[in-house]
Amino acid sequence: xxxxxxxxxxxxxxxxxxxxxIESTGPEADTxxxxxxxxxxxxxxxxxxxxxxxxxGLMGESGSGKSTVVKNLYFDQTPTSGEARFxxxxxxxxxxxxxxxxxxxxxxxxxGMVYQNPHLGLNFGIxxxxxxxxxxxxNDVSHYGEIRERAKELLSRTEVLLSRMDESPGNFSGxxxxxxQIAKALATNPPLLYLDEVTTGLDxxxxxxxxxxxxxxxxxxxxxxxxxxxxxxxxRLLTGRALVMKYGRVIxxxxxxxxxxxxxxxYTQRLVASAL
Amino acid sequence: xxxxILKIEGFGKxxxxxxxNKRIPSSHNVNLEVYAGELTALIGPTGAGKSSVLKGIYRTxxxxxxxxxxxDKNGVEVDLAQADEYRMLQLRxxxxxxxxxxxxxxxxxxxxxxxxxxxxxxxxxxxxARTKAAEMLTALNLPxxxxxxxxxxFSGGEKQRVNLARGLVARPRLLLLDEPTASLxxxxxxxxxxxxxxxxxxxxxxxxxxxxxxxxQRLGDRVVELTPPPATSKQADIKEKSGTNEQKVExxx
Numbered sequence: 001x002x003x004x005x006x007x008x009x010x011x012x013x014x015x016x017x018x019x020x021x022i023e024s025t026g027p028e029a030d031t032x033x034x035x036x037x038x039x040x041x042x043x044x045x046x047x048x049x050x051x052x053x054x055x056x057g058l059m060g061e062s063g064s065g066k067s068t069v070v071k072n073l074y075f076d077q078t079p080t081s082g083e084a085r086f087x088x089x090x091x092x093x094x095x096x097x098x099x100x101x102x103x104x105x106x107x108x109x110x111x112g113m114v115y116q117n118p119h120l121g122l123n124f125g126i127x128x129x130x131x132x133x134x135x136x137x138x139n140d141v142s143h144y145g146e147i148r149e150r151a152k153e154l155l156s157r158t159e160v161l162l163s164r165m166d167e168s169p170g171n172f173s174g175x176x177x178x179x180x181q182i183a184k185a186l187a188t189n190p191p192l193l194y195l196d197e198v199t200t201g202l203d204x205x206x207x208x209x210x211x212x213x214x215x216x217x218x219x220x221x222x223x224x225x226x227x228x229x230x231x232x233x234x235x236r237l238l239t240g241r242a243l244v245m246k247y248g249r250v251i252x253x254x255x256x257x258x259x260x261x262x263x264x265x266x267y268t269q270r271l272v273a274s275a276l
Numbered sequence: 277x278x279x280x281i282l283k284i285e286g287f288g289k290x291x292x293x294x295x296x297n298k299r300i301p302s303s304h305n306v307n308l309e310v311y312a313g314e315l316t317a318l319i320g321p322t323g324a325g326k327s328s329v330l331k332g333i334y335r336t337x338x339x340x341x342x343x344x345x346x347x348d349k350n351g352v353e354v355d356l357a358q359a360d361e362y363r364m365l366q367l368r369x370x371x372x373x374x375x376x377x378x379x380x381x382x383x384x385x386x387x388x389x390x391x392x393x394x395x396x397x398x399x400x401x402x403x404x405a406r407t408k409a410a411e412m413l414t415a416l417n418l419p420x421x422x423x424x425x426x427x428x429x430f431s432g433g434e435k436q437r438v439n440l441a442r443g444l445v446a447r448p449r450l451l452l453l454d455e456p457t458a459s460l461x462x463x464x465x466x467x468x469x470x471x472x473x474x475x476x477x478x479x480x481x482x483x484x485x486x487x488x489x490x491x492x493q494r495l496g497d498r499v500v501e502l503t504p505p506p507a508t509s510k511q512a513d514i515k516e517k518s519g520t521n522e523q524k525v526e527x528x529x
Contacts, residue, residue, distance in 0.1 A: 001362065051362065208384065219396075237382075241361055255335055255361055262337040266294030273295070 003087055004192060004224045005050040005073075010082035012068050015039025017080070025247060027267065032063065032247040042068040043248045046082070052191070053222035057239035057256060059229060059271075065248040066228045070194040073226070074113045075103045086110070086192070108138045112185030116197035118177035121184065122169045128155065128180045129165040135187040154183040158213060175206035179213070186217065193225045199234060211237055232275045236260060244268045280309040281347050281450055281481040282333070287357075288341030289328040290505075301505035302328040306342070308483070308500045310450065315472070315482040317496030319489075324502035326485045327377075330452045332357070333483070334374045335364045346372075349449060369397050373448030377455055379439040383428040387413070387438055390427060394446040412441040417467050432459040440468060444475060451475070453484035457491065469495065 013021060018037035025032050025041040032041050043065035050056050058066040072079045073095070084095040088110060095106070115121040122131050132151040141147055155165050158179040169177050178198055185193060195214065199207040211234065217223060227238050235242055235256060242259050244252040244267070252265040263269045287306040292299050303325030310316045318326045331337040333344055333356055344356035349371060354363065368374075373394070381390050388409050395405035413423060416437045422430065427438045436459050443451060456472065457465040472495055476482065486492045492499055 001366070049362075212384070236380075240365055253361075254338070255364060257336045258338055261331070262291070264292075264338065269294055 001051040001053065003049055004052050005087070006083075006085045007049075007069075007073070008047045008083045010046040010069065010072060010084065011044045011080045012042045012065075012072055012077065013039050013044075013080045014042055026249045027246045027251055030247070032065070041248045043072075043245075046243075046245075046250055048243060048250075048253070050192075050224050050226065052224055053218065054241070055218060055225045055227055055239045057227050057229065057235040057242035058245060059232070059235050059242055060245035061230055061271075063247075064245040066230075066245050067196050068248075069245075070113070070196055070226055070228055074111055074194055075107050076113075088191075108135065109188045110190050110192065112188070112190040112193040114178065114181045114185050114193070114195045114198045116200050118169060118174070118181055121181040122177065124168055124170040126168065127166045128160065128169050128172070131169065131180060132184050132187050135184055139188050150187070151183075154186055155180070157186075158183040159209075173206075175202050175210060178202065178210055182210075182213065182217075186221075189221065191222075191224060193223050194228075195225055196228045197230070198227075200229070200231065214238060232260065232272065244271070278311055279347065280311050282308075282310040282483065283345045284308045284329070284333075284342065285345070286342035287329060287332060287339060287344060289325060289332050289337055290340050301325075303332070303502065304341075304505040306500075306502060309498070310481045310483045311497070312449075312481045313476055313479045314497040315476055315484055315495050316498045316500060317492045318483060318485045318500055318502065319487075319492055320502035321504060323504045325505065326502055327454055329502075330374065330454055330483065330485065333452060334368070334372065335359075335361075336374075346450070369394075371449045372452070373443045373446060373450070374452045375439050375443035375454060375456060377458065379427060379435050379442075381427050381438075383426050385426055386424050387418070387427050387430075388423045390438060391441045391445055394442060398446065408445055409441065412445045413437075415467070415471060416441050417464055433461060433464060436460060437464065437468075440471075444471065447475065447478070447480065449481060451480055451482045453482060455485050455487060458487070 015038060017039045018034060020036045021034040021039055021041055022044060024034050024036060034041065046069055058069060060066050071077045073084060079096060086093040086095055086106065093106065113121060123134065129151040132154055133147045136147050136150060151165065152162055156162055160176060160179045160183065169180050199210050215238065218225060227234065229235060239256045242256045243250045244259065244265065246267050252259065252263065252268050259268065260272055263272050285307055288304045289302040290299055291302065306329055308316055318329060320326055328337055332339040335356065339357040342357060345353055346356050347353050388406050391409035391412060392405035395408055396402060418434060418437045422434065427435050440456060457468050460468060
C-alpha cells in the first residue's frame with residue numbers, strides 16, 4: 001500500500017489570531033474561540049497519512065473542525081499553516097506551495113469532492129449530464145459524443161436514471177442529487193476522494209445504498225477516501241482507520257474497531273456510549 | 277527447539293472509564309506461546325480476561341502492558357502491542373484471522389459474500405472467492421438454501437458457522453478463536469472440531485478460548501489458565517494471599 005497523502009500540522013484560524021489563541025482553545029479549554037481576540041481556531045496541528053485505496057474516517061460533532069480539514073485539502077480554503085504532500089503518479093506535489101493553476105489542476109483532475117449540500121458540488125442551472133460534462137471539459141475532453149458517453153456511463157454506474165440525465169439536479173431527490181455528485185466527482189477517475197457528510201439527512205434506505213455504492217467504488221477503483229461524518233454507523237461501515245476531533249484538535253486516532261470498542265479519550269467514550 | 281509464531285510476555289489490559297472515574301482490570305500478566313500446527317487453549321472463569329487477550333493481539337483493544345511478539349511469514353518479529361496501524365491492517369489482511377463470538381454483518385450482504393470477503397480483500401476474484409466460500413460452508417454443514425441470505429436473520433449456531441467459515445477460508449497463519457463451538461449442536465460441533473484438526477495439520481497456529489474441559493483435552497496442545505485480576509476492594513487482599521497470577525501451563529504429549 002503506497003502512501004498517497006501526508007498531512008502535517010495543518011491549522012486554520014478564522015480571524016486575525018493572537019499569541020494566546022492556541023493555549024486558550026481546544027478540548028481542555030472547552031471552546032474553539034479564543035477569549036482574548038475572538039478568533040476561531042477551526043483546526044490546529046492536524047497530522048495524518050492516507051494510503052492508496054484506504055478509507056480514513058474523520059469523526060466528531062458539529063464544530064469539531066472535521067469539514068475544515070477536507071475543505072483545506074480540496075483548496076476551498078487556505079490553511080493558516082501546515083503542509084500537505086500529495087504523492088501523485090507524476091511526482092510529489094507540495095499542495096500548499098503550488099500556484100493557483102496547479103492547485104486547480106489537482107482539484108479538477110486528481111481529487112473529487114462530494115459535499116453534504118449538493119448546491120456546493122453541482123450547478124443547478126444546467127442538466128445533470130451537463131454537470132459531468134463540465135468536469136470533463138475542464139480536463140480537455142471536448143468531443144461531444146465522447147462526453148455524452150462518459151456521462152452516461154458514470155450516471156448509470158451511480159444508478160441515476162439515464163432517461164433523466166438531461167434534467168437539472170434541482171428536480172431530483174436528495175439521494176439522487178448525491179448520486180449525481182458522486183458521478184461528477186468520479187468523472188476523471190481521481191485517486192483521492194473527499195466525502196463530507198454525504199449521507200447526512202437522507203433517509204435510511206437511501207443512505208444504505210449510497211454507502212454500498214461508495215464501498216463498491218473503493219473496491220473497483222482502489223480510490224483513497226477521506227470520509228467526514230458524525231455518524232458512527234458510517235464510520236464502522238466504511239473506514240479502516242479513524243481520527244476523532246474535538247474543538248479543532250485530533251484527540252484520538254486508531255483502527256476503527258479499536259476506536260469503537262476500546263475508546264481511550266473521555267470524549268470518544270461519551271460519543272461511542274451515545275450511539276443508537 | 278521450535279520457535280513460536282506468537283509469544284506473549286506479561287500482557288495486561290485494563291479499561292479506564294473517564295465518565296465514571298473507574299479503572300476496570302481485565303487481563304493481567306498473561307504469558308503464553310503459540311506454535312505452527314498447534315493449538316494453545318486459553319481457559320479460565322468468566323472475567324479472567326480471555327477475550328481481552330485475543331482482542332489485544334488483534335488490536336481491537338489497545339494493550340495496557342506487555343509484549344505480543346509475532347513472527348511474520350518472512351521471519352520478522354514484530355511486537356503487536358507497538359506495531360503501527362498500517363502494519364496491523366496488513367497482518368489482519370494477510371496473516372492473522374479472528375473468529376469472534378459475534379458476527380457483525382450487513383443485513384443486505386449474502387452469506388456467501390460475507391464468507392468470501394477475506395479472500396476478495398486479498399485480491400482473489402469474486403468468482404473464485406465464492407467457490408472457496410461455498411466449499412467451506414459445505415464443510416461446516418450450512419444448508420445451501422441459506423447461502424444467498426444475509427446471516428443477520430440466522431440462528432446463533434448458523435451465525436457461528438458463517439463466522440467460522442469466514443475465519444477459516446483464508447487460511448491465516450495465526451487464527452484466534454473465541455469459543456468456536458459455543459452454540460453448536462453436538463453433530464455440528466464435531467464437524468468444527470474435525471475442521472480445526474485439519475487446519476492444524478496444515479500448519480495453522482491457533483489460540484482458542486474453550487469452556488469445555490473435554491474440548492481442551494482433545495484439541496489443546498498447550499493449555500494456559502487465566503485467573504480473574506485482583507479486585508480493587510477487599511477482595512484484593514484475599515487474592516493476594518492466594519498468590520500472583522501464575523499461569524498453569526500444561527503440555528500434552
